[in-house]
Amino acid sequence: MQTKLHIKKGDSVIVIAGNYKGREGKVLEVIRATEKAIVEGVNMVKKHTKPNAAHPQGGIVEKEAPIHISNLMNKDPxxxxxxxxxxxxxxxxxxxxxxxxxxxxxx
The missing domain is CATH 2.20.70 (Ubiquitin Ligase Nedd4; Chain: W;)
Known part of the structure; x- marks a missing residue:
């Protein structure tokens, strides 16, 4: 059984721990199986990609990596x-x- 999470897709959150502490962003995706979330502009990684339809040249693409939900808190409206x-x-x-x-x- 999966636990009930306090964060949903579309929420505004603040990072409370880790390298991106203090940053805020919008939740793009929640991965319930691993209790992680992808937050806009937080935990950026460089990913080497092969040429495809989106990136005909291929190369290095910077994208958001998942961050554990325990490091996130909802932002008071x-x-x-x-x-x-x-x-x-x-x-x-x-x-x-x-x-x-x-x-x-x-x-």
């Missing part, structure tokens, strides 16, 4: 600081995520 996430029922009876710091709903 009100203050812009890292925050924990909670879940609660809204007035329509739907489960929504909210920021523990400001109480603001996270979309």
């Amino acid at each position: 009100k203050t812009g600081k890292p925050t924990r996430i909670g879940r609660k029922l809204d007035d329509k009876g739907k489960l929504v995520r909210y920021s523990k710091k400001s109480g603001e709903e996270i979309k």
Whole structure:
């Protein structure tokens, strides 16, 4: 059974540990099997590629590598600081995520 993650695709996150500490970006993809996420502009690596349709020359391409979810925290929509996430029922009876710091709903 896979664990419930506090980060989803499209979330704004802040890196709280590692070489990219303090950087923020948008989550492009979540890999649930390894509990990692790919964040825009974070953990960049150089990858050697063969010529293909996207890169006819081939060569060295710089792209984002996965970063462990424990090194990421959601960004508070009100203050812009890292925050924990909670879940609660809204007035329509739907489960929504909210920021523990400001109480603001996270979309």
